[in-house]
Amino acid sequence: MEYKIKVTTTYKCSLERAFKTPMLCDLSKVHTGFGLMPKVTHCSEDENWGQVGSKKKIYAAKSLTQKGGFVSVDHILERIENDYWKIQVDDFQSWMLGFYKFVGEWKTTKIATDNVLVEYTYTLHSDNLMFYPLNWLFAKAFWRMYMKRVLENVKQIAYDKEPYKYE
16 A cells, blocks of 8 residues: 655745755754654765665664664665655664555755745555554654654755755
């Protein structure tokens, strides 16, 4: 079963900043922890991050649902410059309510000078029929809230013009 969640907002910055910031910045400043989601601490094996086909290991702090340490792998599936990113998160190191992968999309559309529409979509993939009601609740309630927090964190990094970790 697939659960698709989409949130949108407008960033008042350049198209390039709105496009590059979520994928090329320090991930620990984006995923700062919220409820069940632990704070990301760092990444490894990320030498080519930012290029299609690249991947990186994600590490998180200890939480109620995670033992801490290596938690998942991010992959870049598609990159269309100043327009669209598609990533996949998988290889979860702890039980994720029956989810086996998340596919994220980040679409940027220039509306005017320093005014960019950001469409942030995640599709959560589950393969355990028994957990479908819980998966639906998680996706529609918790994950949507979490995505809104991520949008705000990315917006602040873009506005502060923080240097990218990756190029």
